[in-house]
Amino acid sequence: MYGWIWRHLPGPLPLRLVQALLLVAGVVALLMFVVFPWAEPLLPFNNVTTQ
Incomplete structure (x- = not known):
């Protein structure tokens, strides 16, 4: 693909x-x-818990 673009x-x-x-x-x-920005709410990185 890159060769085609080049x-x-x-x-x-x-x-x-x-x-x-x-x-x-x-x-x-x-x-x-x-x-x-569109995908960020779909990612689970904000649901971090520490025990």
Whole structure:
């Protein structure tokens, strides 16, 4: 899959590197601001008890 993405990025190597970094940053931002806040109430990490 990563090879497919790399082959479809236009431009020379420096431009491809910038585009790949922007894609990674976009995925991280999507996870941090959309996916993780949505999933956080569903996770059991707040139900911690100590005995």
